[in-house]
Amino acid sequence: MKKKNLIFVGAPGSGKGTISGMLLKEVTLAHISTGDILRDEIKRGTPLGVQASEIMKSGGLVSDDIVVGMVRERLAKDDCKNGFILDGFPRTVNQAELLGKVLADLGMELDAVIFFNVPDQVLLERLTSRLTCKACGAVFNKLSMKPQVEGVCDKCQGELIQRADDSLETATNRLKVFYAQTQAVIDYYRASGKMIELNNLTSEQSMDVLKKELF
Numbered sequence: 001m002k003k004k005n006l007i008f009v010g011a012p013g014s015g016k017g018t019i020s021g022m023l024l025k026e027v028t029l030a031h032i033s034t035g036d037i038l039r040d041e042i043k044r045g046t047p048l049g050v051q052a053s054e055i056m057k058s059g060g061l062v063s064d065d066i067v068v069g070m071v072r073e074r075l076a077k078d079d080c081k082n083g084f085i086l087d088g089f090p091r092t093v094n095q096a097e098l099l100g101k102v103l104a105d106l107g108m109e110l111d112a113v114i115f116f117n118v119p120d121q122v123l124l125e126r127l128t129s130r131l132t133c134k135a136c137g138a139v140f141n142k143l144s145m146k147p148q149v150e151g152v153c154d155k156c157q158g159e160l161i162q163r164a165d166d167s168l169e170t171a172t173n174r175l176k177v178f179y180a181q182t183q184a185v186i187d188y189y190r191a192s193g194k195m196i197e198l199n200n201l202t203s204e205q206s207m208d209v210l211k212k213e214l215f
């Protein structure tokens with residue numbers, strides 16, 4: 001199996017998480033999520049973790065230098081020598097540039113940036129498809145796990161509602177935030193010639209493309 005150093009970019013609802021899970025069942029790559037690293041550093045009380053935790057307690061945003069420092073430590077670990085997926089990082093062009101330096105420093109090279117390019121309309125449909133039972137909390141999905149009777153819980157006959165987290169307003173806002181931050185990163189990597197775009201593909205199609213192009 002060829003080792004690959006990859007970045008996965010995709011909006012909420014783009015299927016990025018699903019595909020990374022499917023891929024990791026078939027190939028051995030370190031899965032790197034900055035959220036996981038941050039939680040781990042804070043838990044272990046490392047110098048970077050202590051710094052980050054103090055900033056977060058005071059309501060601030062952890063700086064790019066700290067985040068990239070954590071990513072650097074993670075990339076230097078042994079399991080990354082067989083390749084890695086950076087999942088949802090970098091988020092800004094500044095982070096992307098810092099990451100470039102870190103990789104060069106570590107003697108690593110990026111093989112590809114995978115962009116899960118899904119139209120907003122489809123993302124919004126997915127992000128607003130969850131239904132929750134008002135009575136028992138059971139979760140259904142308008143697209144993938146429909147209740148037997150529309151609007152009624154299969155388990156307790158309670159009323160199914162859309163929670164505020166799953167509302168069109170919240171979903172629209174999440175996408176707005178994502179693109180405001182990340183569009184420039186997408187453009188940055190597109191210009192690098194290393195981007196593989198998965199344009200609104202099913203999971204199976206995405207896997208086929210990735211295997212053909214990379215492994």
Ligand SMILES: [Zn+2]
Binds near residue numbers: 134
């Ligand atoms: Zn119920």
